[in-house]
Amino acid sequence: MTIKKFQGKTKEEAIEKAKAELGENAVVMNIKEIKPKGVFQSLKKSTYEVTAAMEEKENYVDSGLALKNAQKMHETINMTADEPIKIPLVKEEPMDQAKAEQSAIEFLKRNAELLKNESSQKTTDDSERTERIEEKLENLQSILEKQYSENQEKAKEEQEFMKAAGSKKNENLAFIKVLYETLIDNEVNEKYVNQIMDELEKVNWNGNSVDYILSNVYQKMILKFGTPHGIDLSGKKPKILFFVGPTGVGKTTTIAKVASKLKVEQGKKVAFLTADTYRIAAAEQLRTYANILDTPLNIIYSPEELNQAVEKLEDFDVILVDTAGFSHKNVEQKEDIRRLIKSVDVKYDSEVYLVLSATTKYKDLIEISDVYKEISNYKIIFTKLDETTTYGSILNIKLYSNAEVSYITNGQNVPDDIEVFNSQKIVKRLLGGR
């Protein structure tokens, strides 16, 4: 299979280019509008980028059967993990365009009639009001028209795809389009989706089943995550673990969860240090957990105090250091954290955990991971997975930062809502499983 991108001033031009190079049967996988940037952006027009695919060797099968097979596969496949993957399928029936057109026109008319009636009832003397209603009417009309034409375009794209899939009778291509869309829907960055597709290209899947393609993608994605590890305390003691990250992501709560697991489940000697003296209640929050877990807590006010505090805790297995959350744009606080981490005496083993919320948007996560890379190497803990349904950012940041994802947390309950990162679970979710 060949997957390529084509740009054009219009969608049609980009599609034409794709067909000119890949042939009439090229399948449009995705159409992206590229908005102009820069000072004169309002004067420039958008351009379009089409991702198109073409299978090199024609491998004809019945397309209806292909989609049914794909559906069957989603219901039954079970790759080492415990539940079957369910991926939303493309519609089997092409949309009835005439019917869709008719109902959209009726909808437009009905709304226009309703507003016209409203305006004619309150006519004559209040002309200003009538004008306003007319203006509203026009606005609504244009919004509806826009929605209508967008729906039409979607229906057309869908039909084109069905036509191409049907005429080529290619179940694999239809299935790959579903995979592509599922990953995009889960907010995996397009760049990484294309990377996964490019890798798939190298696999000889011609003549192989959709099961083969899915397990291939699944395995590749698992490999991308690497093997995650929980905290390893097998080396020198005490091990110093710093928890850093933006404000409110769950650093303190995560420390309490980790401490409880290490202490209760592994019988380790755990101590707390906090360098978070920015917020009045910060140390108190950790003290509450320290009391519950019967764990010592020391407060340090400057990096210079760190080693003295650690010295007093030398017979502990692990020292968890809470830090003040800061905006990644705050240079001064960033420097404070950097100094704190760098101040650890070389005789101690230390590790930094960057705590990130799965609800933070991709662009910010990128900036945050860059800022912390300037401070230290780190492993990542993703919090608040219970507050989002799209897990794409976990893969995006893993691939962007190349840092290990160690733990995920999925709720406010201490100590239960934490687990060592399970790449199989996440990959299944990313591929549309539950």
Ligand SMILES: Nc1nc2c(ncn2[C@@H]2O[C@H](COP(=O)(O)OP(=O)(O)OP(=O)(O)O)[C@@H](O)[C@H]2O)c(=O)[nH]1
């Ligand atoms: N839903 C959900 N909430 C969480 C999770 N982890 C932490 N929280 C909540 O997020 C809020 C902030 O948690 P903290 O642990 O105080 O966050 P922090 O990063 O220490 O915050 P600062 O010290 O102010 O930077 C609290 O209400 C926690 O209960 C999680 O996995 N899921």
Ligand SMILES: [Mg+2]
């Ligand atoms: Mg905190």
